[in-house]
Amino acid sequence: MTARTWLITGVSSGLGRRMTERLLADGDRVAGTVRDPDAVADLKSAYGDQLWPAELDVTDLPGVRRVVDEAFEELGRIDVVVNNAGYGLFGAAEELSDEQVRHEIDTNMTGSVQVARAALPHLREQGGGRIIQISTYGGQATHPGATLYHASKWGIEGFMESLAKEVAAFGIEVTIVEPGGARTGFRSGGARLAEPLAAYDGTPAAVVRGIRNAPPSPGDPAKMAAAIIESAGRTPAPRRLVLGSDSYRFMHDALTERLAELEAQKESAATTDSPAA
Template identity: 65%
Template sequence: MARTWLITGISSGFGRELAEQLLASGDRVAGTLRKLDAVDDLKARYGDRLWTAQLDLTDGPAIHAVITRAFAELGRIDVVVNNAGYGLFGAAEGLTDAQIRHQIDTNLVGPIQVTRAALPHLRAQGGGRILAVSTYGGQATYPGASLYHASKWGLEGFFDSLAGEVAPFKIGVTIIEPGGARTGFRSTASERMGAAPQAYDGTPVGMIRTVLDDPMRAPMGDPAKMVRIMIDSVDQEPAPKRIVLGSDSYMMIEKALTERLASVRAQKEAASATDFPADD
């Protein structure tokens, strides 16, 4: 049975791939993007099965207006995909206040507002699915991406908690954790980097631009295969809490969680020592 999907950020990357695969399979897509002409080719090919709206995720009132209009004009929307976002890299002290605010507003506050606007409609229609595109950087970290990690760790905390809130309404929530993929993510990140204080020359932070610009470091992830798994996940019951995509993502998340768990377990007695006695 054909579904209707609402996807933020369909002009490129995973969002574009999602739209293409879904439309090709007969589903209907409501897509948001900052420049409507970026998907003129898809509009010409699929006509009314592609509904579009201009949206900047840093504009809260506009988010609620667009989501409300999408449900009003399309009726039932089965899946809401929080996809739009970008990576901000560089030393934390080299970032401007505006860069910090824009990263958090786009990657974290925007998806929260999209979801809050959609939830009353999903409840009213008796259920649906929400996908949140995170990254392995929502579980693991590396130097030079502190604000990007802040946005994605916040995203994962929000949607992990939300899953329990909305489960009674038959709304499933899945966090997607892809590794590096051959999209335009790296080139966009390279263009948006913060200033690099000279003190960071020769450090991991100082090398991050080299990594982003090095054509020999092409990501291994295939966006088409990753998107196929995202789409197929909607048929799983119950909704999977998290989906790890890419061998690099698996390696980074497993390493981070293993180290974190070992550190927690080593503190078991010390943690318990701060409790009141059991008979108090």
């Protein structure tokens, strides 16, 4: 297979790191963004020019545009852009600070929007490419105690689903990846928790307070990374890529419930139509 070039945000850990390691080992090139360049010093030492590391916080919007432009300028064609940078924020909505709310949306949703927007002119000019958005089953299903995390993922899924329809004419395809729990550092190190309010003690929203001590997740991050990489070679691109039996179960239950609620309102919905309709 011809070597490809990838742009991946957040390659210091988790799925971004696993994907980068595999791609480099397979001979592909990776432009990888990190907040701390030392986090990928070992990969740079091992793979040299195959890895183009760039320091970036995706909440820095001018920085996003600069890094994406530089990556395309220096590497030429970039075949796949992967929006991976993000984190989980947990706690009841009332427990979250204004700064936590802003930073979660800025990172998980706005950052991904701006990376895609920065890449689009280049993808159009080169005649196509693939955008892969790392989301979660939490972009379709919800749990108490994760309001802002869900908001960020539902928001970016809506953006990417609409974007796919906008850019298909240019040969640009979009895939939304919806993993279940994976054995990365997402829970132990990546999760951020709100300051608890006593009013929520013993309520469903309080369950997330123990997320860092929860049993290991079922998902194998190496297998998930391999599945995401494999999906980039499919034509047409899968609109959604569900990874993990827990992801399938949560999404199936949520979508089944939503469809049942919709079907139950088929007749009543029509009562608000204009007679001319």
